Amino acid sequence: MEKMRMESVDMTEKNIEKIESLFPNCITETLDENGKLKKAINFEVLKQMLSKEIIDGDEAYEFTWVGKKAAIVEANKPIRKTLRPCVEESVDWNKTENLYIEGDNLEVLKLLQESYLGKVDVIYIDPPYNTGNDFIYNDDFKLTSEEYSEVSNELDEEGNRLFKNTDSNGRFHSDWCSMIYSRLLLSRNLLSDNGAIFISIDDNEQENLKKICDEVFGEDNFLAQIIWERAYAPINLKKHFSRSHDFILCYAKNESLAINNGIKRTEEADNRYSNPDDDPRGVWQSDNLSVGPAVETNIYPIVTPSGRIVEPPAGRSWSLSEKAFSERLQDNRIWFGSDGNGVPRMKRFLSELKKQGVTPMTIWKYGEVGHSQDASKALKELFDNKMVFDYPKTIELIKRCIELYSKKDSIILDFFSGSATTAHAVMQLNAEDGGHRKYIMVQLAEKTDEKSDSYKSGFKNICEIGQERIRRASKKIIEDNNVNIDIDYLDTGFRVFKIDDSNMTDVFYSVDDYSQDLLSHLESNIKTDRNDLDLLFGCLLEWGLQLSLPYNSENVEGYTVHNYNSGDLIACFDKDISDSVIKYIAKQQPLRAVFRDNSFADSPSKINVGEIFKSLAPDTRVKVI
Known part of the structure; x- marks a missing residue:
């Protein structure tokens, strides 16, 4: 076993x-x-x-910095941690497929590698911009005593060092590069083959981020560097320029497989279409047939319905070959004007264009996706006129990123969740188009400033703000769209998980270190404060099962049996499990089965379990913790 x-x-x-x-x-x-x-x-x-x-x-030719190799090692290094479910802090735990994870995102990304490998269609992140005073993370850099004394340090609740990157730090850019590099390396693994990542950034690290992304995702997979007009008025106190934009870098996992859905057409754009000839296919616009430079095979005379002969302008040619033109003429796709005497043009039907959106440009104006002041105002209104989070992004901005490369059932990941705008955007988009996209939010539980509105409002850390925003946003979405929304279908809940040390005790050894003699001396290798749910979800991470799937628990002869996603995994963590219960589990032929190591009285009992599964469920993988 x-x-x-x-x-x-x-x-x-x-x-x-x-x-x-x-x-x-x-x-x-x-x-x-x-x-x-x-x-x-x-x-x-x-x-x-x-x-x-x-x-x-x-x-x-390469881009490097002090600490780059250490960042690679850090990204690849395994950790003995787990994600503990918090049912009491969740909303609709049994029904929802959304996740909110509290913890350092580097560690969380490591824990998600098996369960979400290649499963995420869109990643949006808004990492710290490294402005010199707002950048805190958990990364364990190897500092000398002199270096350590030169930088400011804080501790989290578990006593781990939280490193604040300020412009007084001599490795100002290097530390930021190391922080983002290790996380992007891991996030790429989670992207689906046709997935895309969007990263908001400003001028401080835009150049470095572009080079890092070229390396991590590949230069060929660069899709765009979008300029978002985040401000609508200049700040006259600025000495040289009032910066009115941020950047959003967009990369595909594989450019040849990525599909851009385009931007939804506006009513104004649709109103430009008409149907002067009452074509049964509906309204249309027309395009000029002449292009340049001249292509010899596409130079030929066209006779209009009135009998006039038309040829392309000198030095130019028609965009269609003579054969293609003839086919479109037969299909009534060529328009010569209402008098039949005009220059030929080709019809474009709105009904056909509706199948694809408008190709997005790389400048996103605030009139289309909002600006920073819009975002702050909307969040303030949501929280009873209190500013609980600085510099949020607009819902429309992130909605556009998501809808460009997601399907209606995609998983969306944001591992710098902040105020959870991405979760808000996912729910809003689902309400608008009937989608069933799921989100995964990851956020370090950074403490709020005691002088801030957020702290005075009762929010002790950023995660509390993000979770409350999701609750309030979901209520508002339903109220604003109560006529058009299927409330039973729209997922407005979320499962909360918090990163913690391993479920195993301090005497836990790696698999290779175990021996029969060692096991006989261990009364229990599981921490006393861990329950069945902790153990179940810890197993899911290792076995590569998603954390959002349904499950149930039942009492069988006094033992608790957990069934995850209708037989993907069945677990029982009680002691001295009877053979009849083992047979009950085996007869359901689950893909996987797991028990505690001390679920069996002795080695012969454990061997008997293996024999029962060989007989009743030979394809089931059986493991113990």
């Missing part, structure tokens, strides 16, 4: 496996810290495999 790993996936091992599948000759062996053989990469051979020329030097 297998032992569960109970730690996040080792991304270094995963990456080595990927390289081995492509370049097996680049794999070698080395000894780990315990003297055991492990796979490793011969980087000299790998570099030569990726070069057409003989490599004899170290020079290369």
